[in-house]
Amino acid sequence: MILSCNTVFAQDTNIQEIKQQAIALYSTKNYKEAEKLLKNLPPDEKTDEIYILLSNLALENNNINLAIQNLNKAIDKNQKCYKAYYNLGNIFAKKGSYILAANNYEIALEKNKNNAAIYYNLAYCQIKTRNFKAAKKNLIKSIELEPKNKNAYYNLALCYKELNDTKQAKKMLEQYDKFQ
Numbered sequence: 001m002i003l004s005c006n007t008v009f010a011q012d013t014n015i016q017e018i019k020q021q022a023i024a025l026y027s028t029k030n031y032k033e034a035e036k037l038l039k040n041l042p043p044d045e046k047t048d049e050i051y052i053l054l055s056n057l058a059l060e061n062n063n064i065n066l067a068i069q070n071l072n073k074a075i076d077k078n079q080k081c082y083k084a085y086y087n088l089g090n091i092f093a094k095k096g097s098y099i100l101a102a103n104n105y106e107i108a109l110e111k112n113k114n115n116a117a118i119y120y121n122l123a124y125c126q127i128k129t130r131n132f133k134a135a136k137k138n139l140i141k142s143i144e145l146e147p148k149n150k151n152a153y154y155n156l157a158l159c160y161k162e163l164n165d166t167k168q169a170k171k172m173l174e175q176y177d178k179f180q
Helices: 002-027 031-039 048-060 064-077 082-094 098-111 116-128 132-145 150-162 166-177
Strands: none
Touching (some): 002 031, 002 048, 064 082, 098 116, 116 132
């Protein structure tokens, strides 16, 4: 019995080592070698983090469909994986599919309510779909979490302008100008 526990521990350690090697290769832009390491892992040993890394590698090779498949596998492994939903949102936003992107950002927010980038990107999609009231709310939250994001102030000014609140729009532009 102890032997099988040690074997499991050894497998977990080996998987962590492979993951760390792949991350190191990825950070040095050695994408093909990183991908080889991760692809050789059996599917049942791939974690949500490994699937996210595989997704990033697929994006480096401009393989959007494979990136999406890997993110969906990450979600299958861990429903609470906000990063997978966030990355899906980024892919869809880049493709101009703002409603799909917003849906994924909203799910990511259900999993992690303390990430300014998720609120900001959701607001961006809402601006693109002309939902300025919702975008305003999400930009305010994004600024609360990350007050130094100058682009959030600029986009918030745009929301206020579109909502006919020129006084607030001017205030947000003044905040934006402080970063210049």
